Amino acid sequence: MALLFAGKPKLKAGAYPYQDAKLFISIRNDLVHFRPVTQTHGEEMAREKQLKGKFAENALMLGAGNPWFPAKCLGAGCAQWSGQTSMALADEWTARLDLARDYNDPAKNGWPQP
Numbered sequence: 001m002a003l004l005f006a007g008k009p010k011l012k013a014g015a016y017p018y019q020d021a022k023l024f025i026s027i028r029n030d031l032v033h034f035r036p037v038t039q040t041h042g043e044e045m046a047r048e049k050q051l052k053g054k055f056a057e058n059a060l061m062l063g064a065g066n067p068w069f070p071a072k073c074l075g076a077g078c079a080q081w082s083g084q085t086s087m088a089l090a091d092e093w094t095a096r097l098d099l100a101r102d103y104n105d106p107a108k109n110g111w112p113q114p
Contacts (some may be wrong), residue, residue, distance in 0.1 A: 055081035
């Protein structure tokens, strides 16, 4: 709505970072609003098809017989991809609105650096 009110072009729903942010939100929704689903062993679920290849699987679950989601999905690779996706969306949004990106400047945001 901010882009609309500012008269700026909206994000393209079929392009990056919008699509990855939508997937990121779907992971959150699957966890927060969990509903049990029957899954046949070896069957690839829709979420797995959408996310496979975007990040490394949870190394602690490699070779385990657990379903891909959430066991093999949620790990360091997913966390890193989620952070990059969120940053890309924030960068695109602030660029379209011509806003300063203080979150990238350690002197302004006060966050500790790794």
